[in-house]
């Protein structure tokens with residue numbers, strides 16, 4: 001039961017405020033977790049759509065991050081992939097929600113800040129962060145980390161041996177600091193295809209996919225012969241979809257019209273994919289568009305998925321709003337589909353699960369990277385790692401742990417605990433093949449001890 005909750009797509013909704021040139025009306029209202037839509041012909045007739053969370057015109061970027069995004073991102077430290085995508089008509093606030101502005105940063109800069117804060121606060125784990133950023137423009141995938149004039153042709157989407165979907169030869173940039181991320185992200189965003197339309201001065205003409213890869217290496221033992229390490233790889237996909245467009249409203253012509261046709265076609269395929277998943281059909285048309293192919297892991301349940309439904313207020317958009325809300329309602333029903341070999345999440349808990357309120361978030365994250373809460377099972381873990389796609393810049397791990405020399409341990413700035421208790425515990429359980437087998441309780445005791453030692457040395461936590 002837990003697994004199906006964890007793999008269900010979470011849907012949240014946000015209504016943008018009226019622009020100065022728009023005439024405000026009451027056609028849309030947010031009430032708790034529902035969007036209430038007024039029938040235009042009979043204003044007393046109201047239809048309510050319920051979602052995990054609904055954000056009104058007054059909601060802030062911070063509220064959305066804290067309430068819905070951060071709990072999802074925390075799961076990445078357990079080795080999950082997470083995909084967050086913004087869906088809605090043109091001008092409804094997708095780019096604002098994902099990127100935001102300098103004064104009102106959106107989900108992307110906040111997620112990056114959160115990852116780097118965690119990296120910096122981590123004294124026992126070595127956290128590596130890297131990014132790739134691409135766009136799907138008129139059904140071709142382009143690398144936004146490469147200047148467009150250097151690109152010869154679009155990149156290919158491929159499938160690995162374990163059926164994982166990946167984009168071949170996309171640049172993956174290692175990042176050491178948040179400043180570095182901000183520089184790379186703002187440069188790359190300028191490569192994105194945008195244009196002015198009647199409904200949006202800076203309309204995104206492409207689907208943009210930013211992926212942040214997180215690799216956490218944690219020591220779990222110190223021995224005379226070396227140190228044991230556990231590696232956890234997680235990935236966050238942050239996707240700003242292009243908006244569906246009614247060309248009568250946008251008055252698109254020529255280039256804008258061709259772009260719009262590609263955008264609308266891929267969004268139409270997304271609708272068909274959702275329909276096929278709901279009906280349990282054998283053939284799901286993921287391959288009919290590049291965007292659905294890339295979203296496949298999120299929609300099939302391999303990755304934790306969150307869809308943000310952006311809607312524009314006012315009766316002018318009401319038919320688009322109802323279509324969008326209907327689509328979101330249908331997407332709510334998507335259940336996970338078991339697959340033969342995949343990156344099986346090892347935790348039976350849902351990603352809504354919150355742990356001890358008094359625990360600091362850093363402690364929680366580090367515990368999660370060890371899979372403290374779920375009690376890792378060696379067979380599952382090694383299966384999961386074997387199915388990790390090769391990511392440029394990361395070596396593909398083949399064992400659940402590897403022995404590094406003490407010198408290399410020092411290079412990783414690891415403060416080992418040489419207290420008799422933990423070493424005795426580990427000596428007892430040291431097996432051949434560098435695989436440590438411990439009971440859940442023993443692992444928890446050891447991890448608690450190591451985490452507390454590291455935290456007690458952290459200047460911010462003294």
Ligand SMILES: Nc1ncnc2c1ncn2[C@@H]1O[C@H](COP(=O)(O)OP(=O)(O)OP(=O)(O)O)[C@@H](O)[C@H]1O
Nearest residue numbers: 016017090091092093094095096200203204242243
């Ligand atoms: N919650 C919000 N608060 C304040 N301004 C907003 C909000 N949402 C959107 N806007 C503003 O509305 C305009 C349109 O938003 P945005 O560009 O994000 O739409 P979009 O859905 O990404 O459109 P497109 O699909 O055409 O790219 C922008 O000027 C943006 O700053």
